Amino acid sequence: MTVENALSQLKPLRRRGDITAWVEQEPDPGSYSDLPADLAPSLTEALTSRGIHRLFCHQAESYGLARAGKNFVVVTPTASGKTLCYNLPVLDSLALDPSARAVYLFPTKALAQDQQAELEQMIQAGNLGIGVNTYDGDTPADMRRKIREHGRIILTNPDMLHTAILPHHPKWVQLLRNLRYVIIDELHTYRGIFGSHVCNVFRRLKRVAAFYGSQPQFFCASATIANPAELAERLLEVKVHPVTRNGSPRAGKEFIFYNPPVINQELGLRRSAISAGRSLMERFLRENVQTIAFASSRVNVEVLLRYLQRSFHKHPADRVQVRGYRGGYLPKTRREIERELREGELLGVVSTNALELGIDIGSLEACILVGYPGSVASTWQQMGRAGRRTGRSAAILVARNLPLDQFIITHPEYFFGLSPEHGLIHPDNLQILVSHVKCAAFELPFQKNENFGKENLVEILDFLADQRILCRSGDSWHWSSESYPADSVSLRHVADENFLVLNSDEGNRAIAEVDFDSAPELIHKDAIYMCEGRQFYVDTLDYPRRKAYVHEVKIDHYTQAITYSGLRVLKIDETKADRGMTSEYGEVHLAKKFPGFKKIKLYTHENLGYGKIDLPVHELHTTSYWFSVTEQALPAALTRTEIIYAFLGIAYALQYLAALLLMCDVRDIGRSVGDRSAGWFAKPEREGLGFYSAAGGTETAAADQLATFDPTIFLYDNYPGGVGFSEVLFSNHARLLEQTRNLIGGCGCRNGCPSCVGPVDELGKTTKRHALEILGVLAPPERRS
Amino acid sequence: MDLKSRLQQIYGSKDEDAGLRKRLEKLHQRETFTIAEHLEGRWKETASGKIVRVEKTLPWFYSHGDHSFDTLSSLSGPVAALLTGDCSLSEFDVSSALFLDTETTGLAGGAGTYPFLIGAGYFENGDFRLVQFFLPDFESEHAFLSDFSDLIGGFAGGKGFRSLVTFNGKSFDLSLLQNRFVLQRLDNPCEALVHLDLLHPCRLLWRGHFEDCSLQTLEKHVLNYDRSPDLPSHLIPVSYFNYLHWGEFGPLREVLEHNRRDIISMAILLGVAGQCVAVSEIVPIIDSLSLARFHSRRGRLPEAAAFLERSLADERCLGRRADVLFNLARLHRRMGDEDAALEVCFTLIREDPLPPLEAFQEAAKILEHRKRAFQDALDLVARALAIYPESPELERRRYRLICRLEGKKWY
Ligand SMILES: [Zn+2]
DSSP states (O other): OOOHHHEEEEEEHHHHEEEEEEEEEOBBBBOEEOTTTTOOOOHHHHHHHHTTEEEEEHHHHHHHHHHTTTOOOEEOOTTSSSHHHHHHHHHHHHHHHTEEEEEEOOOOHHHHHHHHHHHHHHHTTTOOOOEEEOOOTTSOOHHHHHHHHOOOOEEEEEHIIIIIGGGGGGHHHHHTEEEEEEESSSSGOOOOOOOOOOHHHHHHHHHHHHTTTTOOEEEEEEOOSSSSHHHHHHHHHHEEEEEEOOOOOBBOEEEEEEOOOOETTTTTTTTTTTHHHHHHHHHHHHOOOOOOEESSSSHHHHHHHHHHHHHHHHHHOOOOEEEEEEEEEEEHHHHHHHHHHHHHOEEEEEEGGTTTOOOOOBBSSSSEESOOSSSHHHHHHHTTTTTSSSSSEEEEEEEOHHHHHHHHHHHHHHHSSSOOOOOOOTTTOOHHHHHHHHHHHHHEEEEEEEEOOOSOOOHHHHHHHHEEEEEEEEEEEEEEEESOOOOOOOSSSSTTOEEEEEGGGGGGEEEEEOOOTTTHHHTTTTTTETHHHHHHEEEEEEETTEEEEEEEEEEEEEEEEEEEEEEEEEEEEEEHHHTTEEEEEEEEEEEEEEEEEEEEEEETTEEEEEEEEOOOOOOEEEEEEEEEEEEGGGGSSSSSHHHHHHHHHHHHHHHHHHHHHHSSSSGGGGEEEEETTEEEEEEEEETTEEEEESTTSSSSOGGGGSSSSSSSEEESSSTTTSHHHHHHHHHHHHHHHHHHHHHHHHHHOOOOOOTTTTOHHHHHHTHHHHHHHHHHHHGGGGOOO | HHHHHHHHHHHHHHHHHHHHHHHOOOHHOOOOHHHHHHHHHEEEEETTEEEEEEEEEOOOTTTTEEEEEEGGGOOOHHHHHHTTTTGGGOOGGGGGEEEEEEEESSSSSSSTTTEEEEEEEEETTTTEEEEEEEEEGGGHHHHHHHHHHHHHTTTTTOOOOEEEEESSSSIIIIHHHHHHEEEEEEEOOOGGGGGEEEEHHHHHTTTTSSSSOOOHHHHTTOOOOOOOOOOOGGHHHHHHHHHHOOOOOHHHHHHHHHHHHHHHHHHHHHHHHHHHHHHHHHOTSSSSHHHHHHHTTOOOOHHHHHHHHHHOOOOOGGGHHHHHHHHHHHHHTTOOHHHHHHHHHHHHHOOOOSSOOOHHHHHHHHIIIHHHHHHHHHHHHHHHHHOTTTTTHHHHHHHHHHHHTTTTOOO
16 A cells, blocks of 8 residues: 555645646456457467466457458557557467568667567467567677578567668568568657658568568557557558557556646746655655656756665665666666566666656556656656556656646646647658658669659659669669668668767776767766766767767766757748738758856756857758748837847747647757848847857857847757658647747746746746737737637 | 759759760760670670670680689599588589679669679680670660570580589679579579689688788789789779760770679689699698698698698798697697697797797697696696796696696596
């Protein structure tokens, strides 16, 4: 009854009104079906020997669809026996037909390895004699040939399919001729840029399979999103049936939304989610409840971990062990933590979303989300880490001082109602499409009547022939270059280019990895890098070699990088003008700079000073949505400076609402405030407002650049070429402005706060009022009808 | 904006080349000869397309560096099997062998790398015939591969070839050809042939002799053949692409010449390599230590030992005397002649001011395990320790020997 004990301590918070939702999920006995009568007898044996005498209804439904030759996507919660939905029809069919083969795709290597163990147990139990092999970058060279020729089930990831399997398809004749099934787990992760690439990889797979006379069925599994079948159909471009009725039994579970109390009425600041999350986690751990906390970033994992370790350090008698878990840890450490969790040796873990996907760590009793993970789907996935077949469990969401968190925590119906989130992909992004047309032409020459993507294929092929990458010969186009095109196309956003963090105290031992995008912010020279609860001072960042050299320190602060960006409009796709306001979307060139960093005191978050960062400008060609307003259309009483501050405040809120609409991470969109025709950009600073020209780097913009005045807000796609966000934002322009007005207007703060227009100490006390005045003109309430 | 402009915006345009291309096309139209004539071949029409075949015949006495095809006359099946260590070649017969080399559109491998030239050489009525199949455009690949298949199947009145000789063909040429046959839905005729790849035997024989073990290096040093002027290999794909894109076929003649030289060198190198392993005398093009290494690898210990003995007199091996002696000692032990092994070890230890650690260990091993002369072994280990005081192996052996001498257990 330990979970109950911990929960009863939350009652006072409920009385104070800090708990905005407390939803009890009733226990559910589950809904079952008999094992299918026509199941291969050996498989029936395997199931019964593992204690499975009947199926959950979603498993039976999936099996029926598979036997009827249909594609399906199963959408049920974590730990609901989802993998059996696809394993059952695959093993059944492979047991009956010794030539049939299947490919399983997982977004990460770790998931594939987990799944191999599970499949092998089933195959062994039924003595099915089906070879299961993982084929990834770690597969030894001498095994590869054997796997290509004899592997019946190949577990791999989209990246391997893209760079190693498809370009060498004649070596995979055995697999491709007999390819019956393609399994795609964690379907919801295939969205945005990654999903757009993977859609094209599937186009190539289907094309190559068709060459060998195969037309595989697709079985998918996804976390809860509003449009699983739609996403699957957009990704695979075939009809896909949704399976959504969950038949697995579950014990009771409490879902709690917790908004930390306001501690500074003046600044509108609430108690930080990290410190609120820390006290909640402490309560659970002291009650001996196995608990996982999810933090929103690697830095926050380290901060929270440090706090927790410190509180338990004071009472050695507690003997409570808490560890951190995140992408940058070395694989060996991670495997060890996973095992300790499964076996119950470890009581507490603080993780990034790295543990959100199906890595087997068993089921925990409590789960604390320190900050809204950014999407409803991720929230359910993370909350699903708590919950056992028997015994109560609890999942708590703690809101941060951020617009999205505040929106969700004050609108629980948005979360508990039907999920409104839509996975979005844009496979016909021209850059993405063309790079896969190249890969496809490498694999098989294109014929005139073929289809590939939604642009005019012949025109693309002729263009590539003009570039002498392809060679047109009659009505077919052949690859005619020495290069290997898949090598220059990364499905992920510079994902492979990780930076290594080397500790010079320990003879430059690698202590962590940092991804390419985060490196300028986390491991610039003089940064304090936090890892496993320890602080490291970055002595040098060797950017070309992707290495950072650090040594351990014990100091009272951490660092936070300052970033800003300038934009240049290259091309306008569409324009809408209305009462002095022009909204547009199109292509832009972005230059991102990292001028310096702040030193922030631990616990108090007080700013201790600034330092410089000396790093190259990061450039990006992408798509953006923006709108500008003429000076005449704006309230005449406001000064230019006041207007710019108000625009900065509006942009702040708008970015979060855009992320909510697009089901993407806030960081997938960038925001910038400036003047679209004059080419300057504004950035709030401690000393006042800074103006920068887009082209000129960090120096202040010239006075004549400030002569014209068309303040503009840009929301851009944070990926090269864009993935279609801008068009969606453009067509939702009016709705977004209205939501922004409601969010800022409805915020309980007095003069603005991080949950609406941004922190008062950066934007001043009048910004909230001015932002509302401007929004009153741009999105007047009466226009709603 | 239309699609073409968008593409140009992202990737730039090559319009500046378009005018040049037009001019070149006009130029080619005025030229009266075709690619077939340029390559000194002929067009061959088949049901599935038109390809170019180039044929040449060289007499057996054709000289290539210091050698001619005559070197192949003594190559028997058993020698081929010995050379490769592959007993499936024991029936090998030069007269039914096809020497194969391809030129490709790149080294990347995968389904988008095309062999555009297949060069094949074989003996017919004592002459060496070279047949080159050239792919004039990608559409004709089916015809190109079929014609090559016909050569294999139709040779010598349907009797056919029985073996295939390549240099590094196992992992490259044959692998790429296999891809093409799969893609054209044709049976691969090479699968029916026994395969002799010269790369590994040549590496075993000539490792450490020259800067590398490529065919071009070997023909220069082993065959004493100077192929200059020659089109460097890395320019071959570009030459083919320039032909495809621009109709520019000038350098292709050199590509074909390059390919013919590769095949001739490969054939003669097979003969020379066969002679090296078949005879028991020292030959000038390979040092005796390498021959010993070869025979030892093939399990021919007495032959290996004989070559080692000779290496002691071979001036090319003077600098490696310690190596020779040590290998000789090992061989003697493997052949069961411990006394000879010990003698060689002691010679080595006596002669060399700084004898290798392995020599001490080899001798100590024999003394301890075979002769059970523990005291002698211990004395030897003590001498070795004076030179190699850091060696844990020596320490362990010393401890064990002391125990054995005192009749104690050491484990
Ligand atoms: Zn507020």
